[in-house]
Amino acid sequence: MAGLVPAMVLFGVFIAVPMLGALALSFFRWNGLGTPTWAGGANWVQFVHDPLARQALEVTAKVVVLSWIVQTPISIALGLFTAGRQRYRSVYAALFVLPLLLSTAGIALMWEALLDPEFGGITALGNSLHLGFLQQNWLGDPALTIYVLIALIAWQFIPFHTLLYQMGRRQIPAVLFEAALLDGASHAQLFWRVTLPQLRYTIVTSSTLIIVGSLTYFDIIYIMTNGGPGYTTRVVSLDMYQTAFQQNEFGYASVLAVVLGVVGVAVALGLVRYSGFGSMTSQQEGAA
Amino acid sequence: MSQTVARPARAQPAAHGARTATRARRRRPSPGRVLAFILATVWLVVVIAPIYYMVLASLRSQGTYLTANPWLPRGGLTLAEYGTVFGAGLGRYLLNSVILTAVCIVLTLSLCLGAAFRIVRRSTRAAGVTFRILLLGLAIPIQAIIVPLYLLVYKLHLYNTLFALMLVMSAAAVPVSVLIMVSFVRDIPRELIGAVLVDGGSEWTVFRRLIVPLSRPVLATLAIYDGLNVWNNFILPLVLTQSNNVAVLPLGLTKLEGLYSINVPAIMAAVLLSVLPLVILFVMLRKQVMRSLGSVAIR
Numbered sequence: 001m002a003g004l005v006p007a008m009v010l011f012g013v014f015i016a017v018p019m020l021g022a023l024a025l026s027f028f029r030w031n032g033l034g035t036p037t038w039a040g041g042a043n044w045v046q047f048v049h050d051p052l053a054r055q056a057l058e059v060t061a062k063v064v065v066l067s068w069i070v071q072t073p074i075s076i077a078l079g080l081f082t083a084g085r086q087r088y089r090s091v092y093a094a095l096f097v098l099p100l101l102l103s104t105a106g107i108a109l110m111w112e113a114l115l116d117p118e119f120g121g122i123t124a125l126g127n128s129l130h131l132g133f134l135q136q137n138w139l140g141d142p143a144l145t146i147y148v149l150i151a152l153i154a155w156q157f158i159p160f161h162t163l164l165y166q167m168g169r170r171q172i173p174a175v176l177f178e179a180a181l182l183d184g185a186s187h188a189q190l191f192w193r194v195t196l197p198q199l200r201y202t203i204v205t206s207s208t209l210i211i212v213g214s215l216t217y218f219d220i221i222y223i224m225t226n227g228g229p230g231y232t233t234r235v236v237s238l239d240m241y242q243t244a245f246q247q248n249e250f251g252y253a254s255v256l257a258v259v260l261g262v263v264g265v266a267v268a269l270g271l272v273r274y275s276g277f278g279s280m281t282s283q284q285e286g287a288a
Numbered sequence: 289m290s291q292t293v294a295r296p297a298r299a300q301p302a303a304h305g306a307r308t309a310t311r312a313r314r315r316r317p318s319p320g321r322v323l324a325f326i327l328a329t330v331w332l333v334v335v336i337a338p339i340y341y342m343v344l345a346s347l348r349s350q351g352t353y354l355t356a357n358p359w360l361p362r363g364g365l366t367l368a369e370y371g372t373v374f375g376a377g378l379g380r381y382l383l384n385s386v387i388l389t390a391v392c393i394v395l396t397l398s399l400c401l402g403a404a405f406r407i408v409r410r411s412t413r414a415a416g417v418t419f420r421i422l423l424l425g426l427a428i429p430i431q432a433i434i435v436p437l438y439l440l441v442y443k444l445h446l447y448n449t450l451f452a453l454m455l456v457m458s459a460a461a462v463p464v465s466v467l468i469m470v471s472f473v474r475d476i477p478r479e480l481i482g483a484v485l486v487d488g489g490s491e492w493t494v495f496r497r498l499i500v501p502l503s504r505p506v507l508a509t510l511a512i513y514d515g516l517n518v519w520n521n522f523i524l525p526l527v528l529t530q531s532n533n534v535a536v537l538p539l540g541l542t543k544l545e546g547l548y549s550i551n552v553p554a555i556m557a558a559v560l561l562s563v564l565p566l567v568i569l570f571v572m573l574r575k576q577v578m579r580s581l582g583s584v585a586i587r
Contacts, residue, residue, distance in 0.1 A: 081328050
């Protein structure tokens, strides 16, 4: 009978073994061809002193923090809006979902066309409306490009988080609002004292997904800038990819991979535990 | 911004209660609602405008794309570039994506439902440990294991095959799928299972006759969620495949971009063709899709 074994074998071979493999490889030097040579902690020492890795960490931190700051309030606002029962809002809600259907590659190519400084749609818009500030070298200006990418990542993921908040809002019992209104609560108080606290699990889920997701974000950056201009958009996952598959330094790339994995797991577990979200998890464990 | 948009949502319970209140509000919407409408419309423009631009650009020829105003549907529209990209291999990428996604959905769902059933039915230590490992697997980003994964697939002589993608992507979907299925299967009443067993059924009968049919909603949810993830995944095909004949859509799009770097209409046509199957499915299953995506994360 189809039991635990097939699923766990699949998971074990293709997820768990590579997890351990990354850790092991981080102690070797290997160009992918000959035999790996034991390097002790050399890769890790190199990591600590590597200015490019440091910069990649800083860029990644920027992406994580700004993604959360940009995506969370907009998603909550749109989620509450789409949770309303008016008919036009359900039409809006359906249209808001559209970016979710596009693949990341599709989104990247679409925005490349829009942001082209010579023939792109944004430049054309700037010309028609005489808005000079729309004429920028969006993907080539070292001071600007990382923020453009963060905005595009937000464009891609806000629809998903809007859905989360929409469902979260709909699960709040109406009684709570009615009781607060009877007690004379103002609209602002309703939001801060009822809506927001009731959404706390949704906020934890959404924040975890935003933080872990942007920590390892790769696709749009790889396709649109490949880390440039200079190293200004080179995040850790891109650094790792280039170190492994373009410079063939599999050992050092594994150090970056382990760092990503450890930080990702730590953030996820930390948020879950800190927020008391763990009670749901242990409920599941109890059944197991 | 969140405050202002939140206002209408707050007023909603009251509106539910009294119909007269709703009517009054409809005649003269509160300032909060007007502001919410305006802000939501701004976002709608942000979402729709780039897609509108892409549709229009895909209908240009290479020449008119550079000369005409790209935001206005004037000056010669044509479907020619759709033909161009289909001739350039897009059909093949589409087929690969469909095969890969279908196989991954079937493989993931069948293996994971079996595993979830076992975890729920057998409260052994092995099941508990398995569950904890899967929780950990949920938190591991695929980027963190991509390097050894590449080496493993290479050693197994599976590099540059769709088969490798099928195995790896199904494996990557195991944690979230099993966890969601466990929480679903656990809610199936024990009395029902007991009844089947009393009637002389085996565990296998219980699984086939009871669990599979009852799990249909969660299977649909996960088919959509896992399917969308497989369909749109970029980094795994990028690292694990190379040739055009095994390229899936997201990777194929970037290959086309290399081929047609200056023919923007062709690239836009390719992106639109690649999303067409999903749009059709979405129009047919809109409610189910939106519920699925949300509920997976909320669990």
